[in-house]
Amino acid sequence: MTFPDDFPITHRWPPQHPDRLQLYSFPTPNGVKASIMLEETGLPYEAHKITLSDADVKSAEFLSLNPNNKIPAIIDPDGPGGQPLALFESGAILIYLGEKTGQLLPTDPAARYQAIQWLMFQMGGVGPLFGQLGFFYKFAGSEIEDPRPRERYINEARRLLNVVETALEGRDWIAGDYSIADIALAPWLRALDFYGARDVVGWADHPRCVAYLDRFLDRPAVQRGLNIPPRD
Numbered sequence: 001m002t003f004p005d006d007f008p009i010t011h012r013w014p015p016q017h018p019d020r021l022q023l024y025s026f027p028t029p030n031g032v033k034a035s036i037m038l039e040e041t042g043l044p045y046e047a048h049k050i051t052l053s054d055a056d057v058k059s060a061e062f063l064s065l066n067p068n069n070k071i072p073a074i075i076d077p078d079g080p081g082g083q084p085l086a087l088f089e090s091g092a093i094l095i096y097l098g099e100k101t102g103q104l105l106p107t108d109p110a111a112r113y114q115a116i117q118w119l120m121f122q123m124g125g126v127g128p129l130f131g132q133l134g135f136f137y138k139f140a141g142s143e144i145e146d147p148r149p150r151e152r153y154i155n156e157a158r159r160l161l162n163v164v165e166t167a168l169e170g171r172d173w174i175a176g177d178y179s180i181a182d183i184a185l186a187p188w189l190r191a192l193d194f195y196g197a198r199d200v201v202g203w204a205d206h207p208r209c210v211a212y213l214d215r216f217l218d219r220p221a222v223q224r225g226l227n228i229p230p231r232d
């Protein structure tokens with residue numbers, strides 16, 4: 001496989017710098033994980049805006065990269081063995097970039113598995129559950145009369161927030177040192193504000209989570225990554 005010739009996504013989103021890592025994304029809580037990680041590591045990359053409209057994420061060109069029609073996705077023209085590597089799923093992208101750059105993924109085995117553990121906690125718990133909370137509390141699902149789905153996701157979000165609050169006792173970052181686990185988790189804590197759901201999950205009663213998110217948002221690379229690619 002050669003890049004860009006063997007990658008149909010480039011027909012619609014052509015690279016200006018084919019030697020650089022290509023990011024296909026939109027600044028949502030999942031999308032910014034990849035852009036923040038790229039900003040933190042300093043790896044040269046080129047960002048392409050893929051909106052969440054069907055015309056983009058369900059286009060044949062994007063599906064050729066991610067058959068699951070979701071951002072973010074990347075192509076590294078200089079992947080393992082010098083071959084191009086295409087990758088989707090933000091957790092896999094974070095692990096890959098951590099390993100490629102030797103940054104933000106500890107090399108000590110115990111610390112490494114702690115970081116991966118919290119990354120998985122976000123991928124399998126916080127992300128899907130908070131996402132459903134957003135749907136049932138703010139978006140189309142908020143019009144559904146049956147209160148049970150809404151209550152279910154509010155209660156689960158509260159429970160998950162308590163888990164994070166407890167885990168942050170005596171530490172600045174979720175797995176000890178700043179890592180890919182924080183880049184996965186903190187954007188989802190931030191999303192509670194976007195969903196207008198802070199009060200309903202008792203955000204202010206979680207002072208360690210509040211301080212943790214402030215600490216994350218204070219990082220210059222995070223501020224840059226939150227707006228890549230620009231929405232407009």
Ligand SMILES: N[C@@H](CCC(=O)N[C@@H](CS)C(=O)NCC(=O)O)C(=O)O
Pocket residue numbers: 028029030031052057069070071072088089090091
């Ligand atoms: N598990 C995936 C989830 C990605 C995801 O849900 N992306 C959303 C935006 S935050 C998306 O692309 N939605 C478009 C769609 O579902 O049509 C990951 O972590 O990469």
